[in-house]
Amino acid sequence: MRKVKxxxxxxxxxxxxxxxxxxxxxxxxxxxxxFTLARVLPGDPIKAAFxxxxxxxxxxxYREMLNLDKPLYLQYxxxxxxxFKLRLGRSLVTFRDVSADIADxxxxxxxxxxxxxxxxxxxxxxxxxxxxxxPGATMDNVIRVLAYIGICIPTFGWAxxxxxxxxxxxxxxxxxxxxxxxxRVISRVTGLMTIDTLISGNFPAFVDALRHLIxxxxxxxxxxxxxxxxxxxxSIIENIxxxxxxxxxxxxxxxxxxxxxxxLKPSSIAVIPVMGLDIASSVANAFLVEAICxxxxxxxxxxxxxxxxxxxxxxxxxxxxxxxYIVINTIMDVVLYVVDPRAxxxxxxxx
Amino acid sequence: MRSMDYVTLARMERRVRxxxxxxxxxxFSRNKPAVVGFFVLAAIVITALLAEYVTPYPSHAxxxxxxxxxxxxxxxxxxxxxxxxxxxxxxxxxxxxxYALMMVGVVLGIVVPAGTILGLVAGYYKGxxxxxxxxxxxxxxxxxxxxxxxxxxCSLLEPNVINALxxxxxxxxxxxxxxxxSMTSSLRNEPYVWEAKALGMRTYQILFKELLPNMxxxxxxxxxxxxxxxxxxxxxxxxxxxxxxxxxxxxGTMLAEYCRYLPSYWWMTLGPLLGIIxxxxxxxxxxxxxRDVFAGE
Numbered sequence: 001m002r003k004v005k006x007x008x009x010x011x012x013x014x015x016x017x018x019x020x021x022x023x024x025x026x027x028x029x030x031x032x033x034x035f036t037l038a039r040v041l042p043g044d045p046i047k048a049a050f051x052x053x054x055x056x057x058x059x060x061x062y063r064e065m066l067n068l069d070k071p072l073y074l075q076y077x078x079x080x081x082x083x084f085k086l087r088l089g090r091s092l093v094t095f096r097d098v099s100a101d102i103a104d105x106x107x108x109x110x111x112x113x114x115x116x117x118x119x120x121x122x123x124x125x126x127x128x129x130x131x132x133x134x135p136g137a138t139m140d141n142v143i144r145v146l147a148y149i150g151i152c153i154p155t156f157g158w159a160x161x162x163x164x165x166x167x168x169x170x171x172x173x174x175x176x177x178x179x180x181x182x183x184r185v186i187s188r189v190t191g192l193m194t195i196d197t198l199i200s201g202n203f204p205a206f207v208d209a210l211r212h213l214i215x216x217x218x219x220x221x222x223x224x225x226x227x228x229x230x231x232x233x234x235s236i237i238e239n240i241x242x243x244x245x246x247x248x249x250x251x252x253x254x255x256x257x258x259x260x261x262x263x264l265k266p267s268s269i270a271v272i273p274v275m276g277l278d279i280a281s282s283v284a285n286a287f288l289v290e291a292i293c294x295x296x297x298x299x300x301x302x303x304x305x306x307x308x309x310x311x312x313x314x315x316x317x318x319x320x321x322x323x324x325y326i327v328i329n330t331i332m333d334v335v336l337y338v339v340d341p342r343a344x345x346x347x348x349x350x351x
Numbered sequence: 352m353r354s355m356d357y358v359t360l361a362r363m364e365r366r367v368r369x370x371x372x373x374x375x376x377x378x379f380s381r382n383k384p385a386v387v388g389f390f391v392l393a394a395i396v397i398t399a400l401l402a403e404y405v406t407p408y409p410s411h412a413x414x415x416x417x418x419x420x421x422x423x424x425x426x427x428x429x430x431x432x433x434x435x436x437x438x439x440x441x442x443x444x445x446x447x448x449x450y451a452l453m454m455v456g457v458v459l460g461i462v463v464p465a466g467t468i469l470g471l472v473a474g475y476y477k478g479x480x481x482x483x484x485x486x487x488x489x490x491x492x493x494x495x496x497x498x499x500x501x502x503x504x505c506s507l508l509e510p511n512v513i514n515a516l517x518x519x520x521x522x523x524x525x526x527x528x529x530x531x532x533s534m535t536s537s538l539r540n541e542p543y544v545w546e547a548k549a550l551g552m553r554t555y556q557i558l559f560k561e562l563l564p565n566m567x568x569x570x571x572x573x574x575x576x577x578x579x580x581x582x583x584x585x586x587x588x589x590x591x592x593x594x595x596x597x598x599x600x601x602x603g604t605m606l607a608e609y610c611r612y613l614p615s616y617w618w619m620t621l622g623p624l625l626g627i628i629x630x631x632x633x634x635x636x637x638x639x640x641x642r643d644v645f646a647g648e
Contacts, residue, residue, distance in 0.1 A: 022490075029491040034503060041507045152632040154583040156590055157624050160610060168614040284496030288587055292610070302499075303591060306506030318503045322495040 016333050023326040027319065031083075034318055035076055038311045039068075046092075066090065066312075088319070089312035093305065098316040102298055106320070108178060109286055109297035111192045113324075115213050116221040117279045123225040124271065128232025129264065135237055143229060150226035155285040159219035159292040166215065176294035179209050216293045220285055224278040228271050235270035239263050269340045276332025280325045378644045385640020388633040395630060399448035411438035412446040414598045422616050431622030434609060440622040446600040447626055450512065454585040455578045455634075458519050463574050466527025467566075471558045473528065474535025486532070489525035497522045498584055505593040512601070515594035519584055523577075530573060534566050568645030575638035579631040586627055602626050 046059045046068070063069045066089070067078050079089055088098035131140040153161070167175030174180065178193055190196060194213065197206040239245070240263055248258050283299075290300040298317060305313035380386055403409045417437035425432045431440035473485040492500065497519075504518035538544065539562070547557050586603030588594040595601035597608060602623045609619035 023494060026487070026490040026494040029487065030494045033491060034500075037504065038507055148632065148635070151635055152579070152628045153624075154586065154627060154631070156587060156606070157627065160606075160613070160620055160624065164613065164617055164620075168617075281496040281498075284498035287499065287502060288591065291591060303502075306502055307592060309506060314503050314506055318495055318499060321499050325495060 016330055016337075019333065020326060020330045023329070027322045027326065030322060031080075031315065031319055032076065034315050035079060036072065038315055039072055039075060050092075062092075066092075088316035091305070091313045092310045093308050093313065098312050101301060101313065102316060102320055105296060105298040105301045107190065107192050108295060109283075109290070109299055111194065111213070112216055112220065112286060112290070112295060112297060113279070113282060114192075115217040116282055119217050120221045120225045120228065120275060120279065123222070124228035124232060124275065125268075127226065127229035128236065128271070129259075131229065132233040132236030132240075132267075133259070135233070140233070143226065143233070147226040147230045150223040153223060155219055155223065156288040156292055158222055159216065159289050162215045162219050163292070173214055174212050175215065178212050178296055179205065180212075216289045216295050219293070220282050220289050221278075224275075224282070228275050228278065231274055232267060232271045235267040236263060239267050265339065269336070272332060272336050272339060276329060276335075279332070280328040283321050283324050283328075375644050379640050382640040382643055384636045385643075388636025388640065391629065392633040392637060395448055395633065396452060398445055399452050402445050402449055406439075406442040406445045408439040408442045411442045412600045422612075422619075425618050431625075432616075432618040434619050435612060435616075440605075440609075440619055443600040443605060444602070444622050444626040447602040447605060447623060448630065450595065450599070450601045451582050451585065451627075451630055454512075454516060454519070455581050457516050458523060458581045458585075459574050459578060461520050462523045463527060463570065466524040467531050467563070467570060469524065470528040470531025471535050471562060474532040475539055475554070475558060475562070477536045477539065485528065489528045492522055492525040493529070497526075498587060501584060501588060502591065502593060505588055510593045510596060512589075512595045512599065515585060515588045518588070519581060523581075526577075527570070527573070530569065531566060534569065535562055538562055538565060568641075572638055572641045572645055575634060575641055579634040579638070582627065582631055582634070 046062050047054065050059070050062075060069075067075050070078075082089060086099055088102070090096070091098050091101055094101055127143050127146075131137075131143040134140060163175045166173045179197075190199075193209040194206060197203075197209050240259075245258060245263060248262060249255070286297065287299040287303055289295065290297045291303050294300070298320065302313070302317035302321075304310075305317060379389075398405050402412070406412075415436065415438050420429075420433050420437035421435050423429050423433040423437075429439050429441060431444065434440055434443075469485050469489075473482045476482050500522045501515075501518040504521060505515055508514040508517070544557060544561055547561050552561070582602075585594065586601075586606070589601045589603030590607045592607060595604045597604060605623040606620060606627075609616070609623065612619060
């Protein structure tokens with residue numbers, strides 16, 4: 001018992017836990033705002049979902065079922081108690097609980113997010129290292145131009161361009177969907193298609209799932225990745241001019257070792273927060289990419305809910321996105337803590 | 352005698368201000384991409400304002416049908432080709448600039464002053480109830496990616512341009528508040544603020560005459576860079592169908608409309624896409640130039 005107590009105490013003193021709790025609190029505030037907006041704004045949700053011709057008594061029954069006839073604070077109270085039971089209320093489109101719907105669709109989005117985070121890392125770091133090594137060289141200029149292109153093409157623009165070039169013109173990759181029709185038999189274990197296909201031992205299906213993953217992943221992360229490469233480059237150039245590098249060179253430490261061991265690590269500190277923010281906000285861009293690539297994920301579900309004015313589903317999706325945002329930010333805080341010794345000092349001073 | 356001193360002082364102050372502006376422009380003009388961006392942007396603004404007079408087919412902007420000329424590939428007659436109703440895509444893109452620029456103007460025009468004032472007040476009264484109130488409120492809006500919140504708010508309202516503007520404005524101010532807040536809270540203990548207080552200056556004078564001028568550079572830079580984000584988010588909202596509705600020549604709406612004809616009539620999509628890219632690129636170039644100017648100070 002005492003052990004648990006001390007553990008809890010130390011956990012609450014932990015910066016990450018405190019920050020995550022604070023974010024959860026603001027998420028609660030957000031839920032109040034968005035819930036109220038969803039109820040207060042004009043327009044009858046029942047009529048929006050079923051069309052204006054629905055008989056009045058049926059509409060009334062739906063209103064009772066969804067607690068829409070009660071005062072606002074009671075509605076929020078009922079909804080909040082449901083949330084603590086991990087239920088987000090009934091959807092007006094699918095007639096199921098929103099949390100069940102989201103649980104069905106979320107793994108596809110998660111797969112996309114993980115893939116795009118991995119893609120970001122394997123693109124941003126090598127490009128940054130390449131261009132930081134010889135500033136002003138051809139490679140550096142190419143990456144600079146790429147970075148500008150990356151910034152100014154929005155995510156949905158990338159999705160359209162990639163579909164056009166690689167799916168329609170070259171025919172190398174499938175444009176939409178998650179897996180081809182012939183592999184629909186894959187049983188769902190984790191919900192992540194690439195892992196499920198591996199579990200079932202169906203290698204062609206795995207390759208197929210991977211090929212479907214490429215266009216949405218690249219569309220989601222290419223713009224941010226080149227920008228992060230630029231930040232890494234700037235940071236490398238700044239660090240390589242520092243005195244400690246000169247000192248190492250004068251001691252005859254091999255250039256390669258200096259570069260990859262002693263320069264790259266402090267330089268990556270500048271990139272990690274940006275990358276974290278970008279990965280977190282790709283949850284938002286997934287809304288567009290999933291819509292364009294017909295990716296059956298949570299964001300596409302949210303999109304459909306928004307177009308149909310499905311109140312509970314909209315609130316639910318926004319909150320789950322907020323939760324994902326918090327989780328990613330916390331992970332990034334931890335990563336920064338591991339990489340950057342100064343972050344540890346700062347934390348000690350704070351507490 | 353005394354009053355004359357003040358007059359000379361004011362004159363000198365003005366001269367210094369003009370001089371520093373001139374220097375800033377000089378530094379900006381050394382940055383070639385930024386200058387190019389600036390002129391492209393100026394050209395876009397002018398053509399967008401005069402869209403009725405400079406475009407080849409002004410009537411094609413809204414509802415117009417001429418099936419004889421539908422799906423024309425790009426040519427000298429129609430630079431970006433024509434769409435499924437036979438409308439000139441180039442003309443519509445120019446009119447689309449108008450909506451994009453209006454969006455930038457309205458959103459930033461509201462958000463930058465409002466966010467700045469809230470940040471100043473919260474930062475100046477750091478640790479008091481005002482600070483916690485504003486801080487907590489801004490944290491709520493930052494808890495979710497801006498685009499998601501904007502989409503959600505738009506979906507709850509009627510889908511049109513005004514509501515899209517409203518949604519973007521509503522979720523954007525906290526970013527300025529947070530930036531100004533952190534700058535204010537680091538500047539509020541500077542000696543000159545104490546001196547101003549000791550001289551008996553009013554709080555609003557300290558906020559706007561002593562503190563604000565030190566932050567104008569970063570705020571202006573952020574506003575320019577944010578302009579491109581406003582364009583992208585605005586286009587995203589109308590792209591998914593929650594913003595401007597079809598006959599409106601909004602870049603995002605056009606993209607969504609033309610997207611459906613993708614593999615066969617691809618050039619239609621390229622027009623609005625190119626429009627967004629050029630606009631965003633020029634805002635980014637100018638923003639980078641401004642950042643370099645203020646970083647040099």
